[in-house]
Amino acid sequence: MKYLHLFSRDENCKFSTSYYYFIKNNFCLFDHNFVVINKNESIGSEKNIQVLSLKFHSIFRLIKKMYMAKRIYLHGLDFYMILLLLFQPWFLKKTNWIIWGGDLYFHILKKRSIRNTIYDFTRKLIIKNVGGMITQVKGDYELAREWYQAKGKYYYCFLYPSNLYKDIDLSKITKEKDKLYIQVGNSACTTNEHIEVFEKLAKFKNSNIIIICPLSYSGEKDYIDKVILKGLDIFGKERFFPIVNFIPFQDYVNLLGKIDVAIFNHRRQRALGNITTLLGLGKKVYIRTDITTWDFCENHGLVVYSANKEFNDIFDPISIKDKESNKRIMKEAFSMDKLASDWGKIFSA
Helix, strand or coil: CCCEEEEEHHHHHHHHHHHHHHHHCCCCHHHEEEEEECCCCCCCCCCCCCEECCCCHHHHHHHHHHHHHEEEEEEEEHHHHHHHCCHHHHHHHHHEECCCCCHHHHHHHHCCCHHHHHHHHHHHHHHHCCEEEEEEHHHHHHHHHHCCCCCEEEEECCCCCCCCCCCCHHHHHCCCCCCCEEEEEECHHHHHHHHHHHHHHHCCCCCCEEEEECCCCCCCCHHHHHHHHHHHHHHHCEEEEEEECCHHHHHHHHHHHHHEEEEEEECCCCHHHHHHHHHHCCCCECCCCCCCCCHHHHCCCCCEECCCCCCCCCCCCCHHHHHHHHHHHHHHHHHHHHHHHHHHHHHHH
């Protein structure tokens, strides 16, 4: 084993499963070992993918794997990863951090408390000295350097197969005619700022719109209930459709095929897989201009719209020129060959 991949709190195995098969299909699987840290231990059906609990014997087995690995890849950086590295700082030089977003933006999103201040200081000890950082958004790498004085090398990669260009036949997607399908957010996390978007869209509540609101991932029940109640109150059950159950990946992609307009009101980098997929499908996408995702889209030549404004142009379709340009860029820059090439460069570095 050369490379150890550590996933922590990968809800519904959203990233780890597809990434495992991506590695299996494009690299020598014998060189890679995959560990998902979870509360309950179970062994995967494949020989070199395991789900380890937080029990002592499991942690000991994980530490043994960390010693054996030439490189360690942290898919997200949470409390357990911090603890593992805090007491074993000699692993940091060979460790690469795949930045997910929340693990970086904790610095500005954390609630003020002595506990969180101490925890963020501890995070700094790790982030400052980690050997490498992997992200498709260079602005996030630059924020890691600014906030945590990170010294590790930057590697560009769009990370996971979920971010690949999707070529689906939209003519086979069934939807109500003369309706504008609007997606609000990508998850149940409070960072989506759903209610702010609902209030901006309230002026269109009697128009031919359908609001699709994915709430099946990464959120608390109280917030989910609050969002649903507000959505139903403004738009009614005939126009507001919350998604509260996790659905298979391909079914979700087909759902995105129905969308005409998507609004992501996050005040930090998030939902990039949704954004790139929708742009590749020729959809109109709104994001905030004051986050690193906006710069990412500009740097790739992708046309997106400002979510900072009042959505007065929401019924204006994206131009054919911009739609085709977005699709072309996605097809070229987010291909399987490009993803394999990027990871190949990382593994050989």
